[in-house]
Amino acid sequence: MLRLVSASKPASASILTKVTPSSSSFTGRRTFASTSARQGDITLTVDGKEVTVPQGSALIQACEAAGATIPRFCYHDRLAIAGNCRMCLVEVERSPKPVASCAMPAMPGSKVWTNTPLVHEAREGVMEFLLSNHPLDCPICDQGGECDLQDQSMRYGADRTRFHEIAGKRAVEDKDLGPLVKTSMNRCIQCTRCVRFANEVAGVEELGTTGRGNDLQIGMYVEKTMNSELSGNVIDLCPVGALTSKPYAFHARPWELKHTDSVDVMDAVGSNIRVDSRGLSVMRVQPRPNDDVNEEWINDKTRFAYDGLRFQRLTTPLIKQGDRFVSASWEDALTAVAEGFRASGAQDDEIQAVAGHLADTESMVALKDLINHLGSDNLTLDSVGGHAAPVHAVDVRSNYLFNATIPGVEQADCILLVGSNPRHEAAVLNSRIRKSWLHTTLEVGLIGERADTAYGYEYLGADAKAVADFVAGKTDFAKKFMNAKKPLIIVGSAITEHPDGPAVYNALAKYVEKNKSQLVTPEWNGFAVLQRVASRAAAYDVGFVPSRKASQTKPKFIYLLNADEVDPKSIPRDAFVVYQGHHGDLGAQLADVCLPGAAYTEKGMTWVNTEGRAQMGRAAVPPPGASREDWKIIRALSELLGAPLPYDDVLSLRDRMWEISPTLVRYDTLEHTSVDVALAGLKTLAAATASAKVSGAPFVKPISNFYQTDPISRASVTMAHCTRAFVKGENYGFSELSSKSEAAYA
Amino acid sequence: MLAARLSKPVPRLPPSVRRISSSSSRRSDALFVHRDTTYNNPKIPFEFNADNLKRAQEIISHYPPQYKKAAVIPLLDLGQRQNKGWTSISVMNYIAKLLEMPPMRVYEVATFYTMFNREPIGENFVQVCTTTPCMLRGAYDVLDTVCNHFGGIKPGDTTKDGKFTVIEVECQGACSNAPMMVVNDDFYEDLTPETTKKVLEAFAKGQKPKPGPQSGRRTSENSAGLTALTSKPYGPGEFCQPEFQ
Ligand code: SF4
Ligand code: FES
Ligand code: FES
Numbered sequence: 001m002l003r004l005v006s007a008s009k010p011a012s013a014s015i016l017t018k019v020t021p022s023s024s025s026f027t028g029r030r031t032f033a034s035t036s037a038r039q040g041d042i043t044l045t046v047d048g049k050e051v052t053v054p055q056g057s058a059l060i061q062a063c064e065a066a067g068a069t070i071p072r073f074c075y076h077d078r079l080a081i082a083g084n085c086r087m088c089l090v091e092v093e094r095s096p097k098p099v100a101s102c103a104m105p106a107m108p109g110s111k112v113w114t115n116t117p118l119v120h121e122a123r124e125g126v127m128e129f130l131l132s133n134h135p136l137d138c139p140i141c142d143q144g145g146e147c148d149l150q151d152q153s154m155r156y157g158a159d160r161t162r163f164h165e166i167a168g169k170r171a172v173e174d175k176d177l178g179p180l181v182k183t184s185m186n187r188c189i190q191c192t193r194c195v196r197f198a199n200e201v202a203g204v205e206e207l208g209t210t211g212r213g214n215d216l217q218i219g220m221y222v223e224k225t226m227n228s229e230l231s232g233n234v235i236d237l238c239p240v241g242a243l244t245s246k247p248y249a250f251h252a253r254p255w256e257l258k259h260t261d262s263v264d265v266m267d268a269v270g271s272n273i274r275v276d277s278r279g280l281s282v283m284r285v286q287p288r289p290n291d292d293v294n295e296e297w298i299n300d301k302t303r304f305a306y307d308g309l310r311f312q313r314l315t316t317p318l319i320k321q322g323d324r325f326v327s328a329s330w331e332d333a334l335t336a337v338a339e340g341f342r343a344s345g346a347q348d349d350e351i352q353a354v355a356g357h358l359a360d361t362e363s364m365v366a367l368k369d370l371i372n373h374l375g376s377d378n379l380t381l382d383s384v385g386g387h388a389a390p391v392h393a394v395d396v397r398s399n400y401l402f403n404a405t406i407p408g409v410e411q412a413d414c415i416l417l418v419g420s421n422p423r424h425e426a427a428v429l430n431s432r433i434r435k436s437w438l439h440t441t442l443e444v445g446l447i448g449e450r451a452d453t454a455y456g457y458e459y460l461g462a463d464a465k466a467v468a469d470f471v472a473g474k475t476d477f478a479k480k481f482m483n484a485k486k487p488l489i490i491v492g493s494a495i496t497e498h499p500d501g502p503a504v505y506n507a508l509a510k511y512v513e514k515n516k517s518q519l520v521t522p523e524w525n526g527f528a529v530l531q532r533v534a535s536r537a538a539a540y541d542v543g544f545v546p547s548r549k550a551s552q553t554k555p556k557f558i559y560l561l562n563a564d565e566v567d568p569k570s571i572p573r574d575a576f577v578v579y580q581g582h583h584g585d586l587g588a589q590l591a592d593v594c595l596p597g598a599a600y601t602e603k604g605m606t607w608v609n610t611e612g613r614a615q616m617g618r619a620a621v622p623p624p625g626a627s628r629e630d631w632k633i634i635r636a637l638s639e640l641l642g643a644p645l646p647y648d649d650v651l652s653l654r655d656r657m658w659e660i661s662p663t664l665v666r667y668d669t670l671e672h673t674s675v676d677v678a679l680a681g682l683k684t685l686a687a688a689t690a691s692a693k694v695s696g697a698p699f700v701k702p703i704s705n706f707y708q709t710d711p712i713s714r715a716s717v718t719m720a721h722c723t724r725a726f727v728k729g730e731n732y733g734f735s736e737l738s739s740k741s742e743a744a745y746a
Numbered sequence: 747m748l749a750a751r752l753s754k755p756v757p758r759l760p761p762s763v764r765r766i767s768s769s770s771s772r773r774s775d776a777l778f779v780h781r782d783t784t785y786n787n788p789k790i791p792f793e794f795n796a797d798n799l800k801r802a803q804e805i806i807s808h809y810p811p812q813y814k815k816a817a818v819i820p821l822l823d824l825g826q827r828q829n830k831g832w833t834s835i836s837v838m839n840y841i842a843k844l845l846e847m848p849p850m851r852v853y854e855v856a857t858f859y860t861m862f863n864r865e866p867i868g869e870n871f872v873q874v875c876t877t878t879p880c881m882l883r884g885a886y887d888v889l890d891t892v893c894n895h896f897g898g899i900k901p902g903d904t905t906k907d908g909k910f911t912v913i914e915v916e917c918q919g920a921c922s923n924a925p926m927m928v929v930n931d932d933f934y935e936d937l938t939p940e941t942t943k944k945v946l947e948a949f950a951k952g953q954k955p956k957p958g959p960q961s962g963r964r965t966s967e968n969s970a971g972l973t974a975l976t977s978k979p980y981g982p983g984e985f986c987q988p989e990f991q
Contacts, residue, residue: 173779205848210857211778221853222780222788222835 042108047115059101059112060088068114071123071152073130073239074191075102078296080200085130085191087152089122090114098122120156127157133170133214134240135186142182143241145254149189172217178225179721180232180300181243188242190216194234200438201297201431202230203454218242227726229427229706232303233296236286245284247304247718252276252283260620261288263607264302265358265534265600266713268493269406269426270609271298275306275601275620282306282601282621292407292670293609299427300722301706301713306601308716312584314596315625325594330626330636337593338640340576344556349547351376352555354386356562356587357710360605360617361538361664362653363580363597363630366645367561368544369656370634373643378550381539382563384497387570388551391502391689392529394540396681397663398673400496401537402610403525404488405670410436412526414484415444416460416477418467418504419699420492421451424706425532426610430454443484445470445477448492448699462698464500464507471511487518488526493536494702496529502692509686513679520678527682531610532702534600535562538608541661560587561630562597564711580633582623583711595637596627599712603629604650606657606664614667778857780835785866792836794844798824802844815847818855822862831871832863860915867911868904870949873928876914879921884938888925889914891939895946909950922966923959932957936969 043052046066053062073085083103090101093111172185198207206220257276264271271294274286287298317333318325353371380387392399409432422430436442437455444457447466458477460466470478512519512527519526558577564585579591582599602623638645647653657664663671707722708714809816825837842849856862876885896905901914920926923935941960948955
């Protein structure tokens with residue numbers, strides 16, 4: 001049995017009364033012993049080869065470093081060590097028995113063998129015990145082909161069975177963990193990786209083990225779904241087919257799939273993904289390890305929203321005739337746009353372009369160039385208040401980027417969240433905060449709407465007043481923050497959209513400037529803006545913002561590029577509207593002409609994440625029907641609008657991006673803003689917002705339904721199921737306990 | 747509540763014929779998942795009474811405040827005693843709340859230890875040991891006697907009147923006085939079918955027979971009589987200089 005999480009730090013009596021048994025107690029505090037600071041290196045011999053590893057490494061890591069493969073089931077380098085499968089046995093000199101290498105610290109000078117008859121026999125024995133209760137249902141098991149048990153039994157197992165138990169194999173009842181994770185608990189080998197992941201990383205403290213010995217089973221004891229936005233990762237972690245993907249069940253075998261390395265666009269983290277496709281369709285999305293971004297995890301929207309790519313797609317150009325859309329050829333559609341443009345009589349700033357959440361960098365650059373060529377500066381973003389330039393302006397990158405970097409979050413020892421619930425806005429990043437909260441003495445404070453964040457926080461208020469109090473150093477938390485070594489302020493993207501945004505930015509910018517000795521140093525920049533939309537950082541980088549004059553002009557020609565969150569009321573009745581995008585969502589309904597673009601899995605484009613890290617997505621499948629890559633559509637249209645763009649291939653387009661900002665094409669690296677520039681940026685920010693008034697409206701969470709935030713996830717059936725199960729709690733209200741899932745308390 | 751449950755016949759599988767998918771024999775005293783029933787669901791309130799709350803606080807105070815959860819086992823036991831000998835889901839939830847730990851961590855403990863009964867039991871809880879030493883000394887005769895005495899119930903069952911629950915348990919650490927059974931908190935040792943019956947009858951009448959060996963021997967002395975240390979042990983002062991006598 002596993003005893004992982006939540007020993008409590010002495011909690012106040014008031015907390016005690018607030019706790020209900022229904023929710024996991026985040027009031028309770030970390031339990032894992034924190035890892036000691038790394039001391040020197042040690043040297044040992046593995047299979048006659050000398051290796052040097054950092055002190056404190058597990059023996060399995062040392063073996064790995066020596067190039068010896070050690071089979072394993074329970075060990076996972078991002079989870080706590082359990083040592084319960086015994087598959088990793090190795091022989092150590094002067095040890096009477098084989099040793100579980102994952103649970104054994106590497107000792108200086110020890111001699112280890114990984115390939116002796118004793119080891120072989122031990123592995124074979126362990127394998128036999130594991131298989132004695134494992135069903136032989138590989139042909140109907142979705143894990144087949146990527147199953148650790150299958151692979152390792154082929155390699156290390158016996159070639160015949162001695163299993164003749166009259167009573168049959170152990171039978172365990174399947175658990176219902178919700179619409180994402182399918183369980184087949186007979187197959188479970190009780191490695192407890194899923195339990196450790198749920199408790200340590202995802203913060204689902206309801207998953208555990210019940211019973212003991214041979215009867216041990218994984219589950220929640222009471223009937224309950226696994227309500228976490230990271231739950232899909234247990235599917236990857238499960239070494240056998242006990243936890244598999246429900247939406248993907250029986251759809252494909254791993255060896256039929258083509259793997260394409262790409263980047264996720266469901267949030268602004270830019271998680272690295274591998275898109276697995278067969279023929280023309282995306283079959284599933286898997287995470288790709290990248291320690292600088294998503295470690296090894298992705299959130300459930302990233303993983304499961306891919307079925308939305310199949311529904312509601314725009315596959316041919318459409319022209320509105322009366323109240324219906326008629327499909328047209330590209331030629332007709334583009335001509336119709338050009339005619340509409342001329343007929344609308346739009347001049348200068350009356351030509352408006354709106355860049356939406358899923359617009360890629362290349363197409364935004366092309367669209368900006370086109371609109372500028374046509375004489376307009378009216379470049380709008382698809383967000384609340386996106387028609388005006390953002391309060392933080394776009395001149396200094398550090399004013400709108402996540403300067404602390406995603407791995408940097410783990411170094412912070414005090415975090416203030418302003419108007420953000422990172423759990424929904426950047427789930428993978430949130431898991432890092434949780435990790436740090438569990439293992440270190442990190443303190444978190446929250447200003448904004450209360451939320452279940454998966455770690456405890458001090459609640460400081462809901463509005464700009466709370467920010468003012470914090471800045472004035474009035475609260476206890478503010479004092480702690482002042483004394484922290486690496487304090488971090490995370491400003492949610494919703495603050496930019498809030499009427500009090502300027503006031504908040506003003507207060508924070510001044511505060512950061514005042515405390516620059518802690519907050520802005522060459523090693524640490526503790527002022528971080530957390531974007532939640534994949535295209536936003538790139539849009540700011542390319543300067544996709546209107547001039548002051550343009551933002552007050554009433555548009556006559558509107559070009560919606562993937563813009564599906566627009567307020568229909570903001571579009572004048574007589575304006576001519578073009579929608580370019582891949583889904584028939586809100587934007588397409590407003591359009592006079594729809595131009596079908598490609599979704600993120602269908603084009604190899606650049607995405608800039610919230611840290612300002614440019615990453616290249618890659619096309620896994622061709623765009624469906626007549627749809628085309630987005631920048632090409634804009635390039636073709638520019639000819640008809642009489643302002644041809646000077647690039648004919650994507651490489652020259654990227655040259656143009658280089659001209660705008662080299663960071664856009666320096667892939668996978670981060671360009672840190674220097675201290676001087678960052679401070680200058682804050683100064684301008686403070687000056688520009690000096691006259692801001694406070695309305696006192698509370699900050700609200702920008703994402704109320706994590707599972708449906710963009711046209712792809714809104715078209716996804718799986719995400720609709722998730723919404724029903726987790727957000728509305730329908731169908732899954734088994735036990736009294738399950739319903740109150742989002743109870744928030746600090 | 748209890749009666750409602752007891753009156754419901756539990757379907758039993760016919761003796762093991764091997765079928766395509768036969769589940770292995772029942773291994774433990776209960777399921778390792780919880781299902782809401784009329785007598786066991788989280789809506790049924792449970793709270794320590796004043797006495798127990800005081801004891802609970804006393805127990806909690808033994809542990810450092812950040813490791814309050816270490817008190818989970820004694821508190822579950824306390825809860826089980828207050829809740830008529832069984833640990834309902836409400837008991838577990840209450841203790842989770844009291845110790846500020848996720849309920850699942852309490853469920854894990856309660857399902858790990860077989861001495862936490864997660865189903866209601868009768869007024870008297872009879873546990874017959876059938877581990878090897880007891881078995882060699884006739885534990886199955888004792889078990890059969892108990893079962894037949896209660897009208898042929900099976901281990902794990904409760905009598906119709908809700909007075910007795912019988913289960914088979916593993917070694918209780920009283921092997922030197924095998925065979926033995928535990929009734930409620932007391933050990934009854936050196937049993938024969940006859941003495942077993944006597945003990946049970948006494949309990950049925952509401953009395954409490956004297957615990958310990960039922961054969962008349964003292965503790966676990968040799969049943970054939972002492973072979974060593976037979977003489978009177980000498981007391982203080984004996985064999986000493988007269989002035990010390
Ligand atoms: S369900 Fe999978 S991951 Fe979880 S314990 Fe079983 S085998 Fe391991
Ligand atoms: S991997 Fe070492 S015991 Fe499981
Ligand atoms: S075997 Fe029965 S008490 Fe030990």
